[in-house]
Structure formats: C-alpha cells, structure tokens
Amino acid sequence: MSSSSHSPVVALVGNPNTGKSTLFNALTGLRQRVGNYPGVTVARKSGQCDCGEGLKVELIDLPGLYSLSAASPDEQIVIDVLAGNLAQERRPEAIVVVADATNLLRNLFIASQLAELRLPMAIVLNQADIAEKQGLKIDTELLSQRLGGIPVVMTSAWKGEGIAQVRKAIASILKQKILMTQVVWPSELKEAFGKIAEKVQVDTRKTPTASTLQRLLFDTSPNASERLDWPMSQREGVIREARDHVRRAGYNPLAAEPLIHYAHLRKILDGVVSGGLVRALRSAAVDRILLHRIAGPVIFTSIMLGLFASVFWLAKFPMEWIQLAVDALKGVVAPALVQYPMLQSLVADGVIAGVGAFLVFLPQILILFFFIGILEDSGYMARAAFIMDRLFSWCGLNGKSFVPLLSGFACAIPGLLSTRTIEDPKARLATAFAVPFMSCSARFPVYALMCAAFIGPLYGPGWESVVMVGMHLIGLLFAVPTAFVLTRFVLRIRPQPFVLELPRYQLPKPRDVLWRMWQNAAEFVSKAGTVIFAITIIIWALCYFPRSPELAEKIRSENPTLSANEVQLRAQAAGIEQSWMGRFGKTVQPIFDPCGFDWKITVGVLASFPAREVIVSTLGITYSIGQDAEADSQDLRQAMQQAKWMEGPRVGKPIFSLAAVLALMVFFALCSQCGPTIATLAQESGGWKWAAASFFYMTFLAWVMAVIVYQVVVRLS
Amino acid sequence: MTPLSQLLPGQYGKLVSLSPERAVDQRLMALGLLPGMVLKLVRRAPLGDPIAVEFGGQVVSLRMAEAESLWVDVAADCPIQKPKATP
Numbered sequence: 010m011s012s013s014s015h016s017p018v019v020a021l022v023g024n025p026n027t028g029k030s031t032l033f034n035a036l037t038g039l040r041q042r043v044g045n046y047p048g049v050t051v052a053r054k055s056g057q058c059d060c061g062e063g064l065k066v067e068l069i070d071l072p073g074l075y076s077l078s079a080a081s082p083d084e085q086i087v088i089d090v091l092a093g094n095l096a097q098e099r100r101p102e103a104i105v106v107v108a109d110a111t112n113l114l115r116n117l118f119i120a121s122q123l124a125e126l127r128l129p130m131a132i133v134l135n136q137a138d139i140a141e142k143q144g145l146k147i148d149t150e151l152l153s154q155r156l157g158g159i160p161v162v163m164t165s166a167w168k169g170e171g172i173a174q175v176r177k178a179i180a181s182i183l184k185q186k187i188l189m190t191q192v193v194w195p196s197e198l199k200e201a202f203g204k205i206a207e208k209v210q211v212d213t214r215k216t217p218t219a220s221t222l223q224r225l226l227f228d229t230s231p232n233a234s235e236r237l238d239w240p241m242s243q244r245e246g247v248i249r250e251a252r253d254h255v256r257r258a259g260y261n262p263l264a265a266e267p268l269i270h271y272a273h274l275r276k277i278l279d280g281v282v283s284g285g286l287v288r289a290l291r292s293a294a295v296d297r298i299l300l301h302r303i304a305g306p307v308i309f310t311s312i313m314l315g316l317f318a319s320v321f322w323l324a325k326f327p328m329e330w331i332q333l334a335v336d337a338l339k340g341v342v343a344p345a346l347v348q349y350p351m352l353q354s355l356v357a358d359g360v361i362a363g364v365g366a367f368l369v370f371l372p373q374i375l376i377l378f379f380f381i382g383i384l385e386d387s388g389y390m391a392r393a394a395f396i397m398d399r400l401f402s403w404c405g406l407n408g409k410s411f412v413p414l415l416s417g418f419a420c421a422i423p424g425l426l427s428t429r430t431i432e433d434p435k436a437r438l439a440t441a442f443a444v445p446f447m448s449c450s451a452r453f454p455v456y457a458l459m460c461a462a463f464i465g466p467l468y469g470p471g472w473e474s475v476v477m478v479g480m481h482l483i484g485l486l487f488a489v490p491t492a493f494v495l496t497r498f499v500l501r502i503r504p505q506p507f508v509l510e511l512p513r514y515q516l517p518k519p520r521d522v523l524w525r526m527w528q529n530a531a532e533f534v535s536k537a538g539t540v541i542f543a544i545t546i547i548i549w550a551l552c553y554f555p556r557s558p559e560l561a562e563k564i565r566s567e568n569p570t571l572s573a574n575e576v577q578l579r580a581q582a583a584g585i586e587q588s589w590m591g592r593f594g595k596t597v598q599p600i601f602d603p604c605g606f607d608w609k610i611t612v613g614v615l616a617s618f619p620a621r622e623v624i625v626s627t628l629g630i631t632y633s634i635g636q637d638a639e640a641d642s643q644d645l646r647q648a649m650q651q652a653k654w655m656e657g658p659r660v661g662k663p664i665f666s667l668a669a670v671l672a673l674m675v676f677f678a679l680c681s682q683c684g685p686t687i688a689t690l691a692q693e694s695g696g697w698k699w700a701a702a703s704f705f706y707m708t709f710l711a712w713v714m715a716v717i718v719y720q721v722v723v724r725l726s
Numbered sequence: 727m728t729p730l731s732q733l734l735p736g737q738y739g740k741l742v743s744l745s746p747e748r749a750v751d752q753r754l755m756a757l758g759l760l761p762g763m764v765l766k767l768v769r770r771a772p773l774g775d776p777i778a779v780e781f782g783g784q785v786v787s788l789r790m791a792e793a794e795s796l797w798v799d800v801a802a803d804c805p806i807q808k809p810k811a812t813p
C-alpha cells in the first residue's frame with residue numbers, strides 16, 4: 010500500500026473486447042486488486058506493473074467503452090477517473106490506449122477523444138496475431154509519427170508478445186510526457202467552446218477543461234454540468250446558443266464530434282494500414298449455421314441445456330462432498346465439546362455450518378463461470394443474446410438476461426453473479442431483481458415434502474406432477490411483470506441502446522477461462538461469503554438462546570419411560586420453542602394465520618429466511634423427528650399428516666389442509682428466503698438498497714399470494 | 727430512401743441520415759456509422775428481431791425499433807468499400 014501510493018498511476022483504456030484485461034493481467038501478473046468504484050457497480054481493477062529501471066506504476070484497468078460521451082455509468086467512471094474527479098482516486102498521469110489492430114479506425118476514435126485530456130499517451134495495437142493472419146500490415150512508425158510521436162506498440166497479449174515494449178513505452182511517456190496530436194476543431198466549434206467557457210467561468214468561477222467543454226456542447230446527458238455544479242437554469246441558454254452556432258456552420262451539434270474525429274483519423278490512417286481486405290470470412294460462415302433460422306435455436310437450446318445440466322447436476326457431486334466434509338468435521342468436533350453444549354452447538358451449527366453455507370455455492374459458481382468464460386471468449390455469448398433478445402426486450406430486459414435467469418433455476422447465487430455479463434445497468438439490475446424468483450433447487454425439497462405428504466396421497470401422482478410443475482413456473486410468472494414495471498416505472502437509470510458487437514469467433518484460452526472462474530469465486534467468498542457466515546451465526550443464536558440447561562432433565566423426569574434418544578429429540582423441540590426464534594414465531598403467528606400457518610410452520614418459515622431448505626429440518630425439530638429429517642422422511646410426513654390445531658377457531662382440524670399446503674408452497678416459491686441471495690444482490694447492485702427492496706418486495710408478495718391461495722382454496726373446498 | 731430495418735438480408739445500403747439525438751444513433755456514430763457509409767444487413771435473428779448489420783469491418787446487432795431512424799439508399803449489389811470522408 011505505502012509503496013504503491015507513491016508510484017504514478019497509469020490507466021488502461023480501450024474499446025470492449027480488445028484484450029485490455031488480458032494485457033492488464035500480462036503486465037501486472039497476480040499483483041492485482043479487484044473492487045468497486047464507490048456507489049456504482051463498476052468494477053475497479055488495479056495492480057502493480059514493473060516498468061524496468063526501478064520504475065513501478067499502479068496500473069488501473071478501466072471499463073471498456075466506445076466513446077467518452079458519458080451516457081453510461083461505465084463511461085462516466087472513465088471520465089471521472091481520468092479527470093481526477095473522484096476523491097479516493099489518484100488522477101492517472103498517463104493513459105495507455107488498447108486498440109484492436111484489426112479495426113484500427115474505430116478503436117482510435119476513443120484515443121482521439123482522450124487526446125483532448127492532454128495526458129501523456131501510448132497506443133497498444135493488440136491482437137497482432139489476428140491482424141497478421143488477416144494479412145493486415147500496419148506501419149507503426151508512420152502511425153506514431155502522425156500521432157505526435159507517441160509510442161505505438163504491437164502486441165499479442167494472450168501470447169505475451171510485445172509486453173516488454175509496453176512496459177518500456179509506459180516508462181518513456183511518463184518521463185517525456187509525450188502528447189497525442191489533437192483533432193483540429195473548425196473555427197465555429199472553437200467559438201462555441203469559447204462561449205460556453207466564458208459562461209461557466211462567470212457562473213461557477215471554475216475554468217473548464219477542453220474535454221469538459223466538449224462534453225457540455227456535445228452530450229445530451231447532464232453529467233458534465235453536474236460535475237461543475239452548474240445549474241440547469243444558468244446553462245440552458247448558452248448551450249442552446251452554442252449549438253445554434255455550430256448548426257449555422259453546417260454541423261449537427263450532436264453529430265459533429267464523431268464526424269470530425271473520424272475525418273481526422275481517416276487522414277491519419279491513410280497509408281498506415283494496408284492489405285487485409287478479407288474480413289473474417291470464417292466467422293460469417295460459422296454464423297450461417299449458428300444463427301440459422303432453425304439450426305440456430307436448436308443449437309442454442311442444446312448448449313443452454315448442457316450449461317443448465319452442468320450447473321444443476323454436475324455441481325451436485327462436489328456440493329455433496331462439501332456437505333460430507335462439513336458433517337464429518339462436525340462429527341469430529343462435536344464429541345470433543347460434549348461437556349459444553351452451548352459451545353458445541355455454536356461450533357457445529359454456527360461456525361462450521363456457516364462456513365459450509367457459502368462453500369456449497371462454489372461448485373455452481375465455478376461451473377457456471379467456466380461455461381460463461383467459454384461462451385464469452387469464443388464469441389458465442391453475443392450470438393446467444395442476439396437469438397434471445399426478442400423474448401426479453403418487451404419487458405425491459407435484453408438477450409443477455411437469459412443465462413442469469415436460466416442459472417437461477419439451479420441457484421440464484423451464480424445467476425446473480427452472471428448478471429455481470431449484461432452491459433446495460435438498467436437491464437442488469439432488473440435481471441438481478443428477477444433472478445431470485447426463479448425456482449432454485451433449494452425450493453425443491455419443500456415442494457417434494459408437501460407433494461409427497463399431501464398432494465400425492467390425496468389426489469394421485471398426476472396432480473402431484475401438475476403441482477410440481479406449477480410451482481416451478483409461478484416464480485417466472487411474477488418475475489416478468491416485475492421486470493416490466495421496474496424498467497418502465499421504477500428505475501431511473503438511462504437505458505442503454507442494445508447495440509451489441511458480434512465479435513469474431515475464436516478458440517477460448519483455458520488459462521483465461523480458469524482465471525475468470527477463480528476471480529469470480531474469490532470475490533464471492535471475500536464479499537458475500539463473510540455476510541453469509543455472519544447471517545448463519547446470528548440465526549443460530551436466535552434459535553439457540555435463551556435455553557435452560559435443565560430442559561432434558563425436566564423431560565426425563567416427567568416421562569421416565571422415554572429412551573435417551575427421544576428425550577433428546579423432545580428437548581430439541583422444546584429448546585427451539587423457548588428460543589427467541591420460537592417466541593418470535595408465536596408472536597407473529599397471527600400475521601401468518603390468514604395463510605393457514607400455525608406457530609410451528611411460522612417458526613419454520615422464519616428460521617428458513619437464511620436458507621429456505623432449512624424448513625424441512627426445522628419441521629423435523631419442532632415435530633420431534635430430529636434435525637436430520639429429509640424431504641423423504643416417512644416419520645416427518647406422518648407427523649405432519651396427523652398434526653391438528655390445538656386451539657383457536659380451527660381446533661381439531663388438520664393443520665396441513667390442502668389450502669395450507671398450497672399456500673405454504675406458493676409462499677416458498679415467491680418469498681425471499683435466502684441470506685446468500687440477499688448478500689450477493691447487495692454485492693452486485695452496489696449497496697443494500699436494492700437487496701432490501703428485493704427482500705421486502707418478494708416477502709410481501711409471497712405473503713399476499715399465500716393469503717389469497719389459502720382463502721380461495723378454503724372457500725372452494 | 728428506406729429505413730435500414732426494411733432492407734432484405736444480404737442487401738447493401740448507403741447511409742443517408744440518422745437521428746443524432748437518439749442514444750442508439752450516438753452509439754452507432756461512435757462505432758463509425760456516419761452518413762455516406764455503406765452497410766449491409768447481414769441477417770435477421772431467428773425471431774425476426776434484432777438484425778445484424780455490417781459496416782466498417784464489424785458486425786453489430788441492432789433492434790428493429792432502433793434501426794428505424796436510420797435511412798439508407800438501397801445499393802444494388804455493391805461490396806463493402808472504404809467510406810469517403812464526409813463533411
């Protein structure tokens with residue numbers, strides 16, 4: 010920390026998909042830190058880069074972007090970092106622009122915009138290997154000369170070629186402060202900038218930079234003026250006037266910037282690039298199959314089925330091993346602490362269970378990100394979004410929402426993490442909101458228990474499957490309108506146009522794929538993992554305290570004929586009844602009364618807020634079957650079938666009537682009962698606001714629907 | 727002049743005008759899609775929307791509703807060529 014705070018900061022900037030991250034990894038090795046910019050969900054990556062001769066720089070990998078127009082949070086972050094607007098960030102002293110050598114013109118547009126910042130700059134032309142394959146020849150010396158003498162380096166980041174030259178280039182621009190040639194603005198534009206600059210000075214007493222003036226003149230978003238604290242009422246007139254001035258010169262003020270930069274760049278590139286008119290013909294040929302009207306969707310479906318099966322089934326094995334390891338550890342530790350029941354319970358059911366609680370998600374996360382890595386690096390992800398977009402666009406999501414939602418059917422955690430692949434922040438947040446509605450595998454035991462104990466025996470296996478399928482669809486049924494309302498009326502984020510580059514196909518590099526798996530898993534463990542651990546401990550305490558140590562004694566002396574095992578089971582049941590959770594359950598039972606839940610179900614519902622599948626073992630405890638009860642436990646089924654109301658208006662009637670069973674399942678289908686989901690949602694949405702909103706919304710919705718289902722079914726039957 | 731969204735798959739067109747006040751068009755201009763540029767509607771997605779458009783050596787997916795403000799002159803069968811600098 011201390012050494013890096015003295016080293017100069019250098020920023021990597023470039024279009025998406027140019028290989029910026031790959032270059033960043035090559036330059037920094039494993040010495041990097043990943044975080045978030047405060048208040049936004051834009052990832053912040055920084056690392057130390059050794060530039061030789063004892064020069065160490067702090068390299069930051071800024072989000073990929075096509076333009077500095079400040080239309081998206083990503084773009085705004087780049088502008089703010091480069092302008093030194095962020096309090097916690099040191100301003101970069103130099104910029105390295107990463108460009109895709111196979112599409113120089115487009116990639117240099119951002120460089121030309123960046124030149125206005127007057128920071129020392131170097132240009133890296135990456136993917137040199139592909140350029141060579143396409144027969145492109147780039148005269149880097151001529152290009153460097155035309156750009157004002159800034160270093161221009163050809164690299165193949167993923168082969169590690171040219172990395173040393175990049176280090177050298179960074180050292181030289183820091184030392185010699187070489188600036189890139191700027192575009193020459195026509196006089197009318199200069200005058201327009203002048204008009205705005207004058208007014209800014211008068212109104213705010215600040216001297217705006219050239220780059221700020223351009224944002225003020227060219228952008229429709231108010232971000233630039235907000236950074237200056239320049240109120241709307243003061244700026245409106247002068248900006249309109251300046252734009253009119255530009256218009257009189259024959260330029261549309263909103264189109265002038267790209268027109269002038271591109272014209273400038275065409276001149277610069279004239280004679281620099283030769284050959285290589287054959288564009289990736291192979292990608293076009295592959296697209297003819299993968300995007301074919303019939304073959305396309307068929308292939309897409311098979312790929313996604315494979316992905317889902319892997320996350321759903323393949324992950325089960327390592328998850329079981331983790332569970333076994335956790336149980337084995339408990340088995341070793343628990344007997345050692347048998348003298349101290351409280352400590353024993355804390356270690357076994359709190360600490361060890363808490364670590365297990367987030368470790369079990371790792372297999373699914375790793376597997377999903379393995380697939381996502383392959384899909385993204387191969388270029389198929391963009392095609393998948395292209396195929397699916399139609400189905401999602403009408404409700405404010407986009408084609409990239411598909412993979413997160415699909416993964417949500419296995420588990421919301423990897424689903425939420427994969428919303429990172431969605432560029433549009435509005436669609437990303439709406440998708441993250443919809444993912445927890447998908448019927449994850451943890452809901453399955455609840456449905457299975459209820460169906461096997463009640464629906465099957467009473468109505469036959471046919472209805473059992475109908476209810477099962479219905480429960481899996483109900484979440485989707487509510488998620489779609491939720492996303493619609495959210496994107497249409499609630500979220501005040503500018504939607505990004507769904508303009509998606511369909512990149513060239515290429516074989517993914519195993520190293521990159523593994524690296525991405527590892528990074529996502531590590532981030533999950535360090536951020537959401539700690540929260541999940543804490544939640545487990547808190548819930549453990551609520552279910553444990555207060556507990557009188559004489560409980561078992563009392564039960565034994567009252568029922569001398571009971572076996573030791575039964576005494577223990579009853580003591581457990583009595584213990585949870587006495588705990589804060591039990592008391593709380595009894596207190597709030599009236600709230601759940603309209604859904605037909607008694608206090609035992611209520612405690613089960615409350616105790617399963619951190620993890621919904623806990624309901625089965627909690628019911629096991631409250632019905633004195635023991636906490637190891639599984640969904641297929643005959644004893645538990647019987648106990649539940651025989652359970653009757655002991656008091657109140659329904660006294661003597663079975664607790665688990667058809668209405669109550671359906672209400673309970675609907676409640677579980679919709680309710681936000683998963684601590685890890687909330688923790689991950691907070692991590693991914695950049696704060697607790699949306700996590701809390703999701704929690705209360707889903708829980709309230711679940712309660713309302715459970716009440717409706719119970720009351721309607723009771724009246725019908 | 728026709729809207730880009732009405733081109734047939736495989737057809738070329740020369741961009742005549744766009745609507746710079748729209749966010750989509752601003753993004754496209756940043757990608758280098760400027761008046762005078764030749765582009766090609768490569769294909770439609772299996773469900774009819776979005777469309778894949780090729781220009782300046784790249785293929786980009788665009789929603790139909792977003793392609794409506796792009797007006798092109800249909801070119802009979804001209805290959806993609808280097809666009810000329812436009813004022």
Ligand SMILES: Nc1nc2c(ncn2[C@@H]2O[C@H](COP(=O)(O)OP(=O)(O)OP(=O)(O)O)[C@@H](O)[C@H]2O)c(=O)[nH]1
Binds near residue numbers: 023024028030139517
């Ligand atoms: N052929 C080739 N591919 C490369 C090279 N460098 C990176 N890639 C690939 O290009 C793709 C994009 O690389 P990233 O490093 O993720 O690109 P990025 O610019 O950080 O992209 P964003 O994360 O979208 O901003 C990956 O599939 C890389 O494997 C290279 O030198 N040659």
